[in-house]
Amino acid sequence: MKRINIDAEKCSGCRYCEMVCSFHHERKFSTSLSRISVTKEDKYGFDYPIVCHQCDTCPSVTSCPAGAITRSESGIIQVREDLCTGCGACVNSCMFKALKLSGISRPLVCDLCSGEPACVKKCPTGALSFKDSEAPFDQPSDVRRKLLGRWGIIG
């Protein structure tokens, strides 16, 4: 299936994706309302956008006690707001921490913008791409180790 792919070496950490996402979905600008969040480490110049990879086996779906996290026919993770109790089990079980529940009553998760992710379209450096690929992806910490090694920052 087509997923949002990340090239961390190209990510400048500008968080434009977060702005585009929150505007697209909520008509407001807020890093708390975006479904993509850039993890940043200024000291090492490392930036990594965290977003749902639509994993084939999604622990958030199975961990939700209310059955509120489901998958659409095309495989996209969805939240049924009418069923969600805001317990946070989905957030805690996602191994990429790609769902968030900050300051709002329902979890936010990437919905791929009906097949045309706005963040991908607007990413200024091409760090995000939308293409057929296998999930799950590498953990950000593994990507970090590889990149810092290649740059000559860690041995």
Next chain:
Amino acid sequence: MADMFGYAGKVLRVDLAARRVRVSALEKETAAFYLGGRGFNSKRLYDELTPGIDPFGEGNKLIFSTGPLVGTMFPTASRFNVSAKSPLTGILGDSNAGGHFASELKYAGYDQVILEGLSKKPIYVYVHDSEVDFKDASHLLGKDVYEADEIIKTDLAERRVQIACVGPAAEKGVRYAGIFVNLMRAAARTGMGTVMASKGVKALVVKGTGSIEVAHPEKFDRIVTEIEQEIYSHGQYWPRRQMGTTRILMMANAGGFLPTRHYMSGIFEHAREVSGERLAEEYNVKARGCFACTIPCSRFYVVRDGRFAGLFAEGPEYEPLGSFTARVGNGDLDLALKAIDACNRLGLDALTTSECISWAMELYERGLLKRTETDGLDLSWGNGDAILALIERIARREGFGDTLADGSRTAAEKLGRGKDLTMQVKGLDIIMADPRGLKGFGLGYAVASRGGDHLRSEPFIELSDDPEQGRRMFGIPDSTMRLAYKGKGKLVSYFEDWCAVIDALEPCKSIMQNMEILTFDKAAEVIEAVTGLRMSGADVRSVGERIVNIERMFNAREGVRRQDDTLPRRFREEKLSEGPSKGVIFEQEPMLDEYYHARGWDKETGIPTRATLERLGLGDAAAELKRLPQR
């Protein structure tokens, strides 16, 4: 805030002595009159600071403001200004930085934070949404910027906070210590970090979960898409992506105005070895950007070999790079990177630090400063080890470093030597472009409201040396020719107004002004889409003019007059000796006459006239004219 789009809508006033806070609504009239950022700060300093106060005293206020575009997806809108009375210059102090601090402040709900009074104990102030905590900082004293940043994040058990902090230089009272965000983004100039430390504040930490709404989302979306395209298709896009501001070093050298060995030459024989080009080819590993930046021009570099192998950081920008290479006669790029890294960690303004060292080097080379006076340091041009040692000693106020820690103007007074060799205006050290080769820039340094600095006007159009531009913009072909004089008053006042508007709205000046994207007319469109305020391009320019005038009145109250609008003697009397700017000096007086005329200021005193102030709606300031001190 529902009836005030774009803005967070609140002002946070922090009484450090009483540990009390007061939150008030941002006044609509202030927003319409000053727009934000530098405008808000300068207006408040003018209203609330008593003339003649001690910058280290309880009467000084340290004010952070950001602008209405910040926290939205307006490309590059990420910046804030921090202002106070400067301990370096004794006049208006103000500095600006990007990164990710300003947007966080907006999400926490504030357009402006005012730090008042003095805290008896060292603290850091943690603003998280509507909560404000006064946190003990005694364990942070003496910690450098990197260490403090890490300890605060660990203490708060929160990585996603934005931290504006000072280093040990500020705590030692070095008069040109900056405030640092995201470790290496510096609001460096005029000693704002020094003021923060004098108030007992190690850091201002923010975390916000709120949101910003704009008045006309569809229109805003359309404008943003247009601006994105304008940036992506711009001829400067790739050079800026690859080199950022460091691309200027080779340009300045080619034009013969790269300040070399304390402005004794405009050409540096090692320019290529210390250039942005070389950094891009051999050192940079990736691009980094400030918040919402669509043309990330910051670079992360790694030094792989040699004595400084294992050094890595973000940057550098052109000013510190030029400052620790050509200005001090150093051709070793790695050493310059180390020096800049040291300044960042210690919390120093790299530019003023380098000017102090460069000035001392000239005295040393001329035999006006003896080795017995420099604690044994050999201050020959380009002596890297001496440069690194002196940075540390300045930051710790040790030995000769203590003399330099008050800035070159005061150091010269203390030593009783070399005052006419200090490269400063009103106490603020001049940047890395020789004004003899760029007349408009030079005029800008002479009149800038924070002292010898380019970011108040930056008439970059002079670099094009194209008379057609001058004819089109001001009806005077010479106005945009870099070595000509005529029309510079109009040129500089226009670009000053423009810079003031950019500093009020708080996107990136490098992009929005230097790349000619956010013109006055375009800004009017953006302001309406974001805030709902209806303005014409001319109204927007008036905001810029108002900011420049209120700042001039602040400084006039502190005694600034025409005689202070002057460049150092070298530029006025000594000709550049080689290169494309060979044989020229800087003839300042006719340009000043033109400038005051363009501004509507009195030619004899350099003070705004009553008519000018009243035209701009500054009636209060006009009433104060007759109370200005005599000089």
